[in-house]
Amino acid sequence: MISRIKQKPKQIFSWYNRDSIETNKSKEASAMGRHSKTVIEYRSYEFPPHFPLRVIAGEEWRISDVPSGVLHFHNCLEIGICESDSGKMNFSGKVVPFKAGDITLVAGDVPHTTWSDPGCASKWSYIFTDAEELLRPFFDPAALPNSRLLTQVLHGWSGIFSSADHPALANYVKMILQEMQTRSLNYEISVRGLFVALITEVMRLSTEQNDSASANRMVIAPALTYIDEFYMENFSIRDLADACSMSESHFRRVFRELVGMGPLDYLNRTRIAKACSLLRMTDDSILTISEKVGFGSMSSFNRHFYEVMGTAPSDWRRATGTGIGTSILKYSGWLRPPTP
Numbered sequence: 001m002i003s004r005i006k007q008k009p010k011q012i013f014s015w016y017n018r019d020s021i022e023t024n025k026s027k028e029a030s031a032m033g034r035h036s037k038t039v040i041e042y043r044s045y046e047f048p049p050h051f052p053l054r055v056i057a058g059e060e061w062r063i064s065d066v067p068s069g070v071l072h073f074h075n076c077l078e079i080g081i082c083e084s085d086s087g088k089m090n091f092s093g094k095v096v097p098f099k100a101g102d103i104t105l106v107a108g109d110v111p112h113t114t115w116s117d118p119g120c121a122s123k124w125s126y127i128f129t130d131a132e133e134l135l136r137p138f139f140d141p142a143a144l145p146n147s148r149l150l151t152q153v154l155h156g157w158s159g160i161f162s163s164a165d166h167p168a169l170a171n172y173v174k175m176i177l178q179e180m181q182t183r184s185l186n187y188e189i190s191v192r193g194l195f196v197a198l199i200t201e202v203m204r205l206s207t208e209q210n211d212s213a214s215a216n217r218m219v220i221a222p223a224l225t226y227i228d229e230f231y232m233e234n235f236s237i238r239d240l241a242d243a244c245s246m247s248e249s250h251f252r253r254v255f256r257e258l259v260g261m262g263p264l265d266y267l268n269r270t271r272i273a274k275a276c277s278l279l280r281m282t283d284d285s286i287l288t289i290s291e292k293v294g295f296g297s298m299s300s301f302n303r304h305f306y307e308v309m310g311t312a313p314s315d316w317r318r319a320t321g322t323g324i325g326t327s328i329l330k331y332s333g334w335l336r337p338p339t340p
Helices: 024-031 131-135 147-154 167-182 187-208 212-230 237-243 248-259 263-281 286-292 298-309 313-320
Strands: 039-043 053-056 070-074 077-082 086-091 094-099 103-106 112-116 122-129 158-161
Touching (some): 053 167, 077 167, 131 147, 131 187, 147 187, 147 212, 167 187, 212 237, 248 263, 263 298, 263 313, 286 298, 286 313, 298 313
Parallel strands (some): 039 070
Antiparallel strands (some): 070 112, 077 103, 086 094, 086 112, 103 158
16 A cells, blocks of 8 residues: 655656547537547656756747647646637636636646637747746755645646736746746746745635636545656556545546546556656666666557557657757647648
8 A cells, every 4th residue: 555655856758749630520529528539648848957847939839729629738737828819728628718818727637728719829828847846946845834735736737817817827927938038147046936936826726716626636646646756666556546545446437537547548658758758868778768667578668658659669769869958849730720
């Protein structure tokens, strides 16, 4: 049985996208929360080891008015600001409108997708960060007086907030983006400080919201945390269920309802994402990497890697290159509407 969750540094890994092919009809039905087959992608972002935060911004970062119907989730916290136009976001079937000036916050494990209103191409700026690692030079996140609220924000929490109603939140986001753009003296220290203020504001907002989905997500937070930190170890689904004080059958059912996939699939996706970091940032052999992330055999590693990434580990390594200086790849479908 898992008795407690320990804090330890995380591996940061690189971005990928694998487009899923569906008809426009099924895409729109999925995006609008109808009863169609749910497709979920995993996208991860690489961060500099000393500063786990990335900004994606610029005129080209616009969102199509055609719903993709493919939900995705990240390896990190996503913070966005809509700079123009309007549209909708789908959070695991819950569709919420947004408009220019709105701030969005999406925990790493929340499946979601975004599309603009008809005839629009909303412009966005995004901040992606491993929040706990960004905070760690200041203090251990687990030592916070309200660390459970931070866990709630980083696991299973999402929201859209008007700048007019939440000016402090909007100002923190804008100031971080400004610091990342100018990169003046000690900008990294400034960004960390601003993020402390931002995440504190978010934690306060989370106590004001009575969101049943977020509350429900908390029941599996111990399992999500354990998978993230001990993915390389050999443990059972029964162990994860025990950590959440559930029977195994009930845990499997609740996990799938809240995350959109079974716990074993989530574990394997986490292991593959960690493997991508090692493939890209180290010269370790593929066999060594497969063992480091918890796979018992090369055949199992290769099979799961192909299922998640759409290619073999060796081909993925050659295509993405090795080294910290390699730039983040952009989502190939971001700038144009998908076609049948």
